[in-house]
Amino acid sequence: xxxxxxxxxxxxxxxxxxxxxxxxxxxxxxxxxxxxxxxxxxxxxxxxxxxxxxxxxxxxxxxxxxxxxxxxxxxxxxxxxxxxxxxxxxxxxxxxxxxxxxxxxxxxxxxxxxxxxxxxxxxxxxxxxxxxxxxxxxxxxxxxxxxxxxxxxxxxxxxxxxxxxxxxxxxxxxxxxxxxxxxxxxxxxxxxxxxxxxxxxxxxxxxxxxxxxxxxxxxxxxxxxxxxxxxxxxxxxxxxxxxxxxxxxxxxxxxxxxxxxxxxxxxxxxxxxxxxxxxxxxxxxxxxxxxxxxxxxxxxxxxxxxxxxxxxxxxxxxxxxxxxxxxxxxxxxxxxxxxxxxxxxxxxxxxxxxxxxxxxxxxxxxxxxxxxxxxxxxxxxxxxxxxxxxxxxxxxxxxxxxxxxxxxxxxxxxxxxxxxxxxxxxxxxxxxxxxxxxxxxxxxxxxxxxxxxxxxxxxxxxxxxxxxxxxxxxxxxxxx
Amino acid sequence: xxxxxxxxxxxxxxxxxxxxxxxxxxxxxxxxxxxxxxxxxxxxxxxxxxxxxxxxxxxxxxxxxxxxxxxxxxxxxxxxxxxxxxxxxxxxxxxxxxxxxxxxxxxxxxxxxxxxxxxxxxxxxxxxxxxxxxxxxxxxxxxxxxxxxxxxxxxxxxxxxxxxxxxxxxxxxxxxxxxxxxxxxxxxxxxxxxxx
Numbered sequence: 246x247x248x249x250x251x252x253x254x255x256x257x258x259x260x261x262x263x264x265x266x267x268x269x270x271x272x273x274x275x276x277x278x279x280x281x282x283x284x285x286x287x288x289x290x291x292x293x294x295x296x297x298x299x300x301x302x303x304x305x306x307x308x309x310x311x312x313x314x315x316x317x318x319x320x321x322x323x324x325x326x327x328x329x330x331x332x333x334x335x336x337x338x339x340x341x342x343x344x345x346x347x348x349x350x351x352x353x354x355x356x357x358x359x360x361x362x363x364x365x366x367x368x369x370x371x372x373x374x375x376x377x378x379x380x381x382x383x384x385x386x387x388x389x390x391x392x393x394x395x396x397x398x399x400x401x402x403x404x405x406x407x408x409x410x411x412x413x414x415x416x417x418x419x420x421x422x423x424x425x426x427x428x429x430x431x432x433x434x435x436x437x438x439x440x441x442x443x444x445x446x447x448x449x450x451x452x453x454x455x456x457x458x459x460x461x462x463x464x465x466x467x468x469x470x471x472x473x474x475x476x477x478x479x480x481x482x483x484x485x486x487x488x489x490x491x492x493x494x495x496x497x498x499x500x501x502x503x504x505x506x507x508x509x510x511x512x513x514x515x516x517x518x519x520x521x522x523x524x525x526x527x528x529x530x531x532x533x534x535x536x537x538x539x540x541x542x543x544x545x546x547x548x549x550x551x552x553x554x555x556x557x558x559x560x561x562x563x564x565x566x567x568x569x570x571x572x573x574x575x576x577x578x579x580x581x582x583x584x585x586x587x588x589x590x591x592x593x594x595x596x597x598x599x600x601x602x603x604x605x606x607x608x609x610x611x612x613x614x615x616x617x618x619x620x621x622x623x624x625x626x627x628x629x630x631x632x633x634x635x636x637x638x639x640x641x642x643x644x645x646x647x648x649x650x651x652x653x654x655x656x657x658x659x660x661x662x663x664x665x666x667x668x669x670x671x672x673x674x675x676x677x678x679x680x681x682x683x684x685x686x687x688x689x690x691x692x693x694x695x696x697x698x699x700x701x702x703x704x705x706x707x708x709x710x711x712x713x714x715x716x717x718x719x720x721x722x723x724x725x
Numbered sequence: 726x727x728x729x730x731x732x733x734x735x736x737x738x739x740x741x742x743x744x745x746x747x748x749x750x751x752x753x754x755x756x757x758x759x760x761x762x763x764x765x766x767x768x769x770x771x772x773x774x775x776x777x778x779x780x781x782x783x784x785x786x787x788x789x790x791x792x793x794x795x796x797x798x799x800x801x802x803x804x805x806x807x808x809x810x811x812x813x814x815x816x817x818x819x820x821x822x823x824x825x826x827x828x829x830x831x832x833x834x835x836x837x838x839x840x841x842x843x844x845x846x847x848x849x850x851x852x853x854x855x856x857x858x859x860x861x862x863x864x865x866x867x868x869x870x871x872x873x874x875x876x877x878x879x880x881x882x883x884x885x886x887x888x889x890x891x892x893x894x895x896x897x898x899x900x901x902x903x904x905x906x907x908x909x910x911x912x913x914x915x916x917x918x919x920x921x
Contacts, residue, residue: 264863402798402801408827430763439906454848459769466764468779475834486823
């Protein structure tokens with residue numbers, strides 16, 4: 246029986262003539278097998294980076310912000326650049342799981358679990374930067390509005406920085422709930438086929454006693470759909486609000502109305518690039534090429550070329566407005582500090598242009614979109630480019646302000662600023678390695694749901710349907 | 726908790742399951758539940774379950790969030806501690822929209838997930854009876870509640886004639902209790918798994 250008809254023109258989402266049992270076994274295998282040496286090597290490298298980050302943060306907390314090279318003019322440097330970069334990366338997961346769910350994009354099922362995990366870890370990394378940027382981190386709870394003994398002195402609800410506190414913490418919470426509610430049935434699958442007592446016990450706790458009851462599935466579907474509906478505007482709001490941090494100020498180069506859509510497009514762009522980097526490794530290491538297919542990679546490359554081009558248009562619009570506004574500060578920022586190659590930071594602007602605007606155009610070619618090596622290489626290039634974008638926006642706008650006497654000397658990070666950034670890579674990959682080992686990296690139940698309409702073995706039977714007459718088809722399938 | 730007697734029939738294809746559900750219901754048996762490895766669309770209708778109202782709860786939580794944000798911010802900024810921010814109005818509604826929106830989403834999402842867990846009685850350390858270990862893997866397990874009059878042999882034969890691969894009679898508790906899963910049987914033997 247076919248629950249849904251799917252055109253033969255679309256390629257299968259699951260290769261190989263799989264049964265439900267095979268799907269379970271293929272996806273659960275990494276959890277049940279012993280980790281390989283490569284996994285340990287990768288995991289220990291990640292933990293080492295994390296330790297370096299912990300020490301860098303320890304220096305900063307103990308000796309103060311002076312451990313970083315920030316100064317009175319460049320008050321935001323690597324820290325806020327890294328914050329925006331990680332938050333941007335954290336956008337692909339919820340986009341894939343929420344917006345693509347509403348748009349009925351079947352291919353999301355292969356990558357949504359890992360992309361959501363990536364989102365959560367990326368937002369965790371992002372959160373570190375503004376928190377430790379505060380300097381006296383033990384007072385970080387001052388950002389929360391609660392009746393206090395200081396007046397009560399409330400936070401400023403009109404400030405984009407406070408909106409950010411709400412946006413990022415809501416985004417993290419909702420993404421975590423969305424992710425975990427999808428994981429519950431899959432944990433139950435792992436639990437019920439476990440052959441060690443420890444695994445049975447731990448996944449028993451994690452699966453919340455899930456049984457697979459029809460009524461529970463019905464509520465689960467409703468929950469997923471509403472969470473997707475809520476997350477769709479949420480994911481757009483988060484980077485919009487991050488862009489307000491800049492756009493509502495009066496700094497030349499920041500004070501632009503195109504920032505919200507421009508930031509959101511950039512976030513999706515970098516998020517998808519990170520998903521590509523991770524999924525290309527995961528599908529290879531765990532032999533999941535049948536589930537994360539070339540078709541999936543191509544679909545994500547299409548999103549990358551689209552959002553990369555939107556970002557490119559935003560860059561050109563900014564340059565045009567820098568001239569068209571005839572505001573000399575805007576003009577100086579855009580045409581000297583940024584676009585002039587031989588200005589102090591001109592290299593970063595052109596690095597950004599090359600990585601974000603020019604190189605993704607290669608994905609107009611189908612052959613390139615479907616090439617694993619090109620995709621992997623490009624995914625890293627895009628993320629370098631998106632890091633440059635945030636660096637360009639922050640540092641080139643700040644280092645020369647309205648008063649030439651306070652122009653700063655060349656800002657470059659200290660080893661502890663770099664260490665903090667490296668540490669968040671450590672945190673991200675430590676979490677991701679643990680996720681890949683102990684969690685089902687592909688949504689098992691969702692793959693089973695699409696298997697009979699988009700699995701290769703079933704798809705081949707669609708040819709028979711295409712030859713059927715409508716009346717015959719209805720007669721055969723309309724019994725319930 | 727009281728134990729009840731159930732007849733269990735396992736199917737391996739949703740295409741066989743749907744007509745079977747229909748026939749079992751027409752024959753007058755009470756389906757306790759059907760346990761499936763994934764969400765089978767339309768099965769809830771076939772079983773005659775009513776639509777869930779979870780989304781309505783979500784809406785109520787959402788507007789609660791909006792109202793919480795609007796009322797607290799407006800009280801704080803106009804009554805409790807009116808701050809003069811560049812001479813701008815104390816009641817600065819447009820500037821509050823982001824936080825009102827975020828709290829709407831936060832309340833709706835958290836409230837819905839908690840309600841979902843409550844309705845389905847899901848929580849860490851909760852344990853329920855499992856009629857078949859493969860219900861979360863590849864089998865669709867139909868469980869029929871027996872009355873005093875039910876002839877279990879007839880019912881099993883009836884299920885088999887409708888495509889059930891495996892049938893059995895089980896006496897089980899139908900609620901939940903606090904428990905661990907490691908005492909359960911482990912039908913899946915340890916296999917030589919090739920490291921990925």
